[in-house]
Amino acid sequence: MIESDGDAASGPEVVYDAAVLRRQVQRLRRYLDRAYPDSHVFYALKACYLAPVVRRLVDLGCGLEIMSSGERAVAAALGVEGERIVWNGPALDVTTLERIVDRGEWVNVDSRSVFDRLVHIARARGRTVEAGVRLNLSGEGKLGVAPDEIGACLDEPSVSIVGVHFHHGAAGHDVDDWVDGRLRMLDVAMRWEREAGVTLRYVDLGGGLQARIELGEQLDPIIERLWDLRSVPRLFVEPGAFLVGPAATATTRVVTIKTVGGRRWAITDLGASFLVPLDRARFEVESARQNEPGSVSVAGPFCYEADVIARDRSLDIQEGDRLTIHDCGAYTASMMSGFGAVPPRLRWRSVRGVEPIGAADPARHWMAAQGYEPDCSGP
Ligand SMILES: Cc1ncc(COP(=O)(O)O)c(C=O)c1O
Numbered sequence: 106m107i108e109s110d111g112d113a114a115s116g117p118e119v120v121y122d123a124a125v126l127r128r129q130v131q132r133l134r135r136y137l138d139r140a141y142p143d144s145h146v147f148y149a150l151k152a153c154y155l156a157p158v159v160r161r162l163v164d165l166g167c168g169l170e171i172m173s174s175g176e177r178a179v180a181a182a183l184g185v186e187g188e189r190i191v192w193n194g195p196a197l198d199v200t201t202l203e204r205i206v207d208r209g210e211w212v213n214v215d216s217r218s219v220f221d222r223l224v225h226i227a228r229a230r231g232r233t234v235e236a237g238v239r240l241n242l243s244g245e246g247k248l249g250v251a252p253d254e255i256g257a258c259l260d261e262p263s264v265s266i267v268g269v270h271f272h273h274g275a276a277g278h279d280v281d282d283w284v285d286g287r288l289r290m291l292d293v294a295m296r297w298e299r300e301a302g303v304t305l306r307y308v309d310l311g312g313g314l315q316a317r318i319e320l321g322e323q324l325d326p327i328i329e330r331l332w333d334l335r336s337v338p339r340l341f342v343e344p345g346a347f348l349v350g351p352a353a354t355a356t357t358r359v360v361t362i363k364t365v366g367g368r369r370w371a372i373t374d375l376g377a378s379f380l381v382p383l384d385r386a387r388f389e390v391e392s393a394r395q396n397e398p399g400s401v402s403v404a405g406p407f408c409y410e411a412d413v414i415a416r417d418r419s420l421d422i423q424e425g426d427r428l429t430i431h432d433c434g435a436y437t438a439s440m441m442s443g444f445g446a447v448p449p450r451l452r453w454r455s456v457r458g459v460e461p462i463g464a465a466d467p468a469r470h471w472m473a474a475q476g477y478e479p480d481c482s483g484p
Pocket of ligand 1: 149
């Protein structure tokens with residue numbers, strides 16, 4: 106029987122809270138319902154794949170934003186299909202695109218090459234196919250297509266461009282930049298309406314909604330500008346971190362306190378294999394002890410320097426304490442690696458109480474995934 110080292114009951118644990126998911130969806134829906142007549146929320150599935158989390162978001166009325174056939178399989182498992190799915194991603198091959206077309210899902214093309222694939226598919230089926238366009242407005246990075254490059258295709262009879270999409274600047278990034286990008290997307294849309302007779306069925310703002318500010322601060326300027334379009338397209342949003350970020354809270358034990366070059370470090374048993382150090386992840390750490398706060402950096406147990414949870418915080422922390430890490434539901438479980446071989450236990454809290462998500466003993470599951478026999482003994 107495989108057992109992980111240490112006391113399983115006191116090991117790191119992450120709890121996902123159904124009530125917080127509901128609160129975040131309701132917050133967004135309340136804003137959108139007041140602000141615009143026809144708006145649709147597509148949860149960006151890549152932010153967290155955990156079944157109870159996604160099932161609850163779907164039950165609360167969210168569609169899904171996806172990028173791969175694996176993500177499509179998750180959508181299918183939850184009964185999400187057709188117009189409740191929007192696809193993005195730079196690597197949509199012909200087979201995937203054929204399925205998208207035949208199933209009536211929304212798709213934002215990311216390149217001229219993908220647009221041409223759609224033309225082929227539409228001609229083979231003898232009908233017009235509708236698509237949106239993911240715009241690249243900076244000439245930088247790999248995502249999206251330049252407006253002028255796709256503008257040359259707007260008179261193609263077999264593929265009708267009915268949507269514009271822009272996603273750049275994830276949650277945690279500058280709000281003014283976020284707004285500026287979406288306004289520039291709408292400028293392109295208005296030009297296409299005027300000059301090429303395009304009729305938009307949707308405007309897709311992508312993700313990047315900020316959970317810590319009023320939604321109006323971010324969205325009001327965009328909604329106002331939407332009324333300058335000729336049509337009244339549907340409004341799509343693709344929030345990931347906004348919905349699932351605040352829903353998860355981790356607890357971790359401080360194993361070692363040490364000082365290196367004058368900086369005090371608290372080394373915990375939960376690190377970057379779960380708390381992925383993306384620049385958008387600014388983890389908020391809380392200590393129950395509040396007597397004498399001092400400057401401390403909090404880091405995980407792994408032997409690489411990027412394994413840092415929080416730098417130079419003012420906290421009172423001693424060895425053996427348990428720390429709480431707030432707002433860690435986005436791009437953590439979905440990007441979690443087996444590095445270090447100590448996966449945290451994941452839990453789901455709902456009105457039914459707290460129950461395990463997935464493998465009850467993740468260390469055993471991890472061993473099996475690496476090809477070890479289920480009955481080999483632990484350390
Ligand atoms: C196309 C697209 N839409 C939405 C999102 C969700 O972004 P966020 O989690 O910042 O809301 C992402 C995330 O990278 C994305 O790539």
